[in-house]
Amino acid sequence: MTSMNGAKRWLLAGIILAVVVSQFSGQFNRYYLGILVDIGINIILAVSLNLINGHTGQFSLGHAGFMAVGGYSAAKFTLVVAPMVPESLQPLLFLVALILGGLLAALAGVAVGVPSLRLRGDYLAIVTLGFGEIIRVVVQNMESVGAASGLKGIPKETTLGWTFALAAITIYVVAALVNSTYGRGFIAVNDDEVAAGSMGINPVRYKVTAFVIGAFFAGIAGGLYAHHKQFLSPTGFDFLKSIDIVVMVILGGMGRTVGVIIAAILLTLLPEVLRQFADYRMIIYALLIIGLMIARPQGLFTFGKRKGAAT
Amino acid sequence: MDWFLQQLINGLALGAIYALIALGYTMVYGVLRFINFAHSDVLMLGAYSAYFLAPAVEKVAPLPSVTGAVIVVLLSAIICAGIGMLIEFLAYRPLRSRPKLTVLITAIGVSLFIEYTCQHKAVFGADTKPFPRLLGESDLHLGGLVIGSNDLLVLGVTVLLLAGLWFIVQRTKIGTAMRAVSFNQQAAALMGININRIISFTFGLGSALAAIAGILYAIKAPGIDPLMGVQPGLRAFVAAVLGGIGNLPGAALGGLLLGLLETFAGGTPGLSNYRDGIAFAILILILLFKPAGLLGKATVEKV
Numbered sequence: 001m002t003s004m005n006g007a008k009r010w011l012l013a014g015i016i017l018a019v020v021v022s023q024f025s026g027q028f029n030r031y032y033l034g035i036l037v038d039i040g041i042n043i044i045l046a047v048s049l050n051l052i053n054g055h056t057g058q059f060s061l062g063h064a065g066f067m068a069v070g071g072y073s074a075a076k077f078t079l080v081v082a083p084m085v086p087e088s089l090q091p092l093l094f095l096v097a098l099i100l101g102g103l104l105a106a107l108a109g110v111a112v113g114v115p116s117l118r119l120r121g122d123y124l125a126i127v128t129l130g131f132g133e134i135i136r137v138v139v140q141n142m143e144s145v146g147a148a149s150g151l152k153g154i155p156k157e158t159t160l161g162w163t164f165a166l167a168a169i170t171i172y173v174v175a176a177l178v179n180s181t182y183g184r185g186f187i188a189v190n191d192d193e194v195a196a197g198s199m200g201i202n203p204v205r206y207k208v209t210a211f212v213i214g215a216f217f218a219g220i221a222g223g224l225y226a227h228h229k230q231f232l233s234p235t236g237f238d239f240l241k242s243i244d245i246v247v248m249v250i251l252g253g254m255g256r257t258v259g260v261i262i263a264a265i266l267l268t269l270l271p272e273v274l275r276q277f278a279d280y281r282m283i284i285y286a287l288l289i290i291g292l293m294i295a296r297p298q299g300l301f302t303f304g305k306r307k308g309a310a311t
Numbered sequence: 312m313d314w315f316l317q318q319l320i321n322g323l324a325l326g327a328i329y330a331l332i333a334l335g336y337t338m339v340y341g342v343l344r345f346i347n348f349a350h351s352d353v354l355m356l357g358a359y360s361a362y363f364l365a366p367a368v369e370k371v372a373p374l375p376s377v378t379g380a381v382i383v384v385l386l387s388a389i390i391c392a393g394i395g396m397l398i399e400f401l402a403y404r405p406l407r408s409r410p411k412l413t414v415l416i417t418a419i420g421v422s423l424f425i426e427y428t429c430q431h432k433a434v435f436g437a438d439t440k441p442f443p444r445l446l447g448e449s450d451l452h453l454g455g456l457v458i459g460s461n462d463l464l465v466l467g468v469t470v471l472l473l474a475g476l477w478f479i480v481q482r483t484k485i486g487t488a489m490r491a492v493s494f495n496q497q498a499a500a501l502m503g504i505n506i507n508r509i510i511s512f513t514f515g516l517g518s519a520l521a522a523i524a525g526i527l528y529a530i531k532a533p534g535i536d537p538l539m540g541v542q543p544g545l546r547a548f549v550a551a552v553l554g555g556i557g558n559l560p561g562a563a564l565g566g567l568l569l570g571l572l573e574t575f576a577g578g579t580p581g582l583s584n585y586r587d588g589i590a591f592a593i594l595i596l597i598l599l600f601k602p603a604g605l606l607g608k609a610t611v612e613k614v
Contacts (some may be wrong), residue, residue, distance in 0.1 A: 049348055050474060059412060115595055118602040126552050130591030133545075137588030183596070239545075244418055267491055282427035293384030294405050297413040 007176060010240045013214050014168035022161030033160065037228050040163030040270045044170045046248035046264040047257060048217035051174050053246065054255035056210040057190030059125045062112065063218055063245045065132035066105040068237035070219025072145050074101030075154045075226035082155060093156040098166070105219025106212045108135070113211035140234040149225075150233030166224065170217045175257050177213070184211040186210060190255070207256035209214055247289060253299025313455040318578045324462035324531075326570020327469035331524035332547030333554070333562035334476065341493040341557040342513050345411050347397055348418040350521055351544020352425040353391050355537060356530040357522025358442065359435060360387035365443040380445040385525055388519040395518025396511050404507070422473070429537035439534040444534030446530070465519070466528050472520060473563055479516070480559065489513055493557070542587075549594050555607020564605060 025033055049063045058279045074097040085093050112131050119127055145151050177183040185206045188196035226232050244267070252263030274281045292300070332354060339347045364383050365374060372379040402421050430437040449594050450457040462533055480486040491499040492509045500506050529535050552570045554561025569590055577586045597605065 006440055059415075117597055123414075123552060123602065124557065125415070125593055125597060127551065130549065130594055134588040134591050152367060179394075191482045193457060236530075243423075246416070246419075279431055283431070286420050286424035286427060290417055290424065291419040292400055293409075293413050293420065294402075297406075297409055 007172065011168055012169075013030060013170040014163045018164030018168065019161040020158050021164075023158045028131075034228075035268065035272055036160060037158060037163050037224075037267050037268075039168045040160070041224050041228065042161075042245075042248065042264040042268045044166045044217055044221040044224070046252065046260045047167075047170050047174050048065040048214045048221070049245050050249050050252070050257065050260045051146075051178070051186070052210045052214040052257065053192060053249050054064040054157065054260070055174075055178050055186045056207060057254075058111075058207055058210060060128040061083075061239070061246065062128035062130075062132035062135075063127050063214075064237040064239070064241035065128075066108055066215040066218035067222035068132075068135050068139060068226065068232075068234075069108045069222065070098075070101035071222030071226040071232055071237070072101075072139060072151065073104045073219075074098055074119070074223030075151055075232055076145055077101070078155060078227065079151075080158070090157070094162070094227065095143070097157075097227075098220050100164075100222035101226075102216045102219040105222065106216040109212040109215025110208065110306060111217070113208035123218075125265050129239065129242070132239065134235070136234050136237055139237075144254075146232075149232055152231055154226050154230045154232070156230050157228060158224045163224055163228075166220055169259065170220070170262065171194045173213070187255070202228050204287050234257070251292060251299055254300065259299055259301030263299070314402075317332045317456055318457055318574050321578075322455070322571035322574035323567065324459075324465045324570070324572055326567035328524050328528050328531075328543065328566075329466050329547045329550045329570050330563040331469055331472060331527070331565025332474075332543060333550040333566045334523075334559060336548055336551040337556055337559060337562040338489075338513050338517045340551070341431040341497075341559075342489060343403070343414070344512055344557075345403075345414040346418065346545075346548065346556075347514075347517075348404075348422040350517065351404075351540035351547070352422050352429075353398075353400050353518045353522040353540075354525035354528070354544060355429070355535070355540035356394055357387050357391045357518075357525030358535045358539065359429070360390045360400045360522065361445070361529065362440060362442060362535060365445065367511075375446045377446065383445055384523055385532055388522045389524060391522035392515035392526075394515040395521075399511060399514040404406045406551060426537055426541075435537055437537060439536045442529040442532070442535050445526070451461070453471070461531055465531070466529060468523065472523065476516075476520070476559070485509070485512060508560070514523055546590060549590055553594055553597060555604030555606055558604070559607045561606035562602055 028036075045063060049060065052058050052060045052063075059096055060076050076098050077097045078093070081094060081097075082090065089250055115127055115260075139145060140148050178186055185196065185201045186209075188199070188201050189203045189206045196206075221223065248263045248267050249260055251267065252258075252260030270285070274284060277284070332350065335350050335353075338348060339345070339350070341375055361383050364386050365379075368374065370380055370383050372382055374380070374383075398421055402417055403414060406417055416594070429435045446460070446464065449460050451460070451463070478486075480489060487505045488509050489498070489503055489512070490501065492506060496506060501511075524543075525540065530540070531541065546569055547566060550565035551562045552565070553569065554563070554565030556562075573586050573590055576582045576589045582589065601607070
């Protein structure tokens with residue numbers, strides 16, 4: 001906690017750097033620019049899932065569902081409201097759209113968090129998986145968001161500045177939360193729910209909080225994604241997308257923020273590097289998961305002890 | 312009334328397939344306490360085995376015919392039992408003492424590996440292939456009801472396999488050993504049970520059931536493709552959890568319930584588009600009231 005001021009300085013530096021770099025982004029190659037934004041979005045997704053899966057130990061397989069809720073609601077908001085608002089207010093509007101998407105995703109987080117009060121382990125995993133599927137099916141049948149053919153023509157608002165500023169905020173919020181006195185409860189619940197309960201910590205409240213905050217940032221990431229790709233389809237938020245995010249968390253090491261960020265960067269770059277072996281890409285990806293679990297199940301980037309952990 | 316009975320028959324036939332697949336999930340969960348995601352891909356491999364075996368078998372026994380169909384199904388089941396044991400040996404056995412989560416992720420990796428390897432053009436290719444006809448088909452008309460021979464076949468085979476499985480688990484030595492391992496692995500080992508052999512056997516048995524379920528599914532479906540196992544696998548997985556995972560009668564019950572729900576939702580105007588979501592919505596509702604599934608026993612965590 002002594003480093004909190006330092007952390008705030010890092011946050012500020014990160015946001016300023018993101019905004020400054022964004023000003024020069026016109027000179028970047030569009031392809032690399034796109035990948036950089038993808039990296040930022042994946043960092044937000046992985047760090048927010050890490051709060052649920054890694055820090056709190058609630059195995060969730062439905063993160064793509066939260067992302068879908070945020071993405072679709074932000075995109076729909078922009079599509080409906082943006083034409084009525086003058087040009088100068090567009091950036092503000094984008095922020096409103098993102099926050100709206102985040103809030104709706106957080107609401108979905110409550111919906112998943114509440115059943116999770118009574119479930120643990122595999123049962124929770126299957127409920128979150130089912131939740132992701134339900135969202136996909138609902139979106140697939142909603143004519144107002146394009147149904148199965150997808151939502152087209154979303155204005156391109158996502159820039160490097162937005163993405164990395166929000167990624168910095170996500171990292172800061174999750175790290176500050178877990179390192180605060182209140183937030184130690186997440187780790188306590190992860191380590192031993194019964195013991196945490198007997199020490200006066202309310203595991204239920206922590207579990208729901210983790211889901212709500214994790215879902216909020218996933219919703220923001222969804223909004224960024226929507227305004228980056230300018231197109232949303234229900235299949236983009238399926239089970240495989242959730243697995244992608246889970247693998248980032250596992251590869252980075254559960255509950256290790258820095259490791260998870262590195263993993264998010266590497267796993268976003270990997271498909272690009274493997275593009276020339278497109279036929280083998282997913283096979284290599286699958287082998288990587290299996291090999292990693294056999295050789296180094298605690299994650300690749302786990303150096304030293306986890307803060308606050310007993311072992 | 313006719314509509315109701317018709318949906319009931321269709322639902323039972325679909326649910327029977329789910330039940331067969333769910334049994335594999337639940338058996339593996341019973342002995343190893345993890346969800347074998349690759350189970351749905353073994354189902355797909357079962358259908359493909361039959362696809363490739365059918366032309367070869369046709370030289371020995373005519374197809375479509377009962378003899379030919381039985382030979383194809385048996386050979387596919389044996390092949391898939393081998394594949395299931397191999398998966399366990401290569402991917403899961405090295406992780407036996409690791410946390411469940413590690414094994415779960417590995418299972419997801421194995422599943423992705425099989426799916427994408429099979430989609431590669433040098434293996435099966437991603438396109439849909441027509442499934443060969445193994446048995447003659449005819450429809451039975453009872454008043455306004457149409458009962459397909461395939462539906463009866465699926466129900467008959469499932470009942471037969473369930474009875475067989477019940478006999479193996481309850482009445483044979485190896486079944487007793489399976490139950491012992493499921494109850495307490497260490498104690499079972501102390502009593503002289505070869506844990507590795509029992510787990511291997513469980514995987515083989517579950518995979519053989521999956522192969523048969525895959526063939527039954529393929530007979531009813533228009534064609535087969537490398538991702539054909541994903542949807543029924545997911546449903547069966549839900550069915551296993553619904554019934555209380557690790558519980559064999561629960562898996563059968565869950566499978567039948569899920570099949571019925573899906574057919575009734577699919578046959579009701581306005582709901583049909585949501586059938587994929589309804590199964591999960593019901594699952595979540597049931598778990599809210601019975602967190603361990605319908606037939607599962609609630610466990611109290613001891614400190």
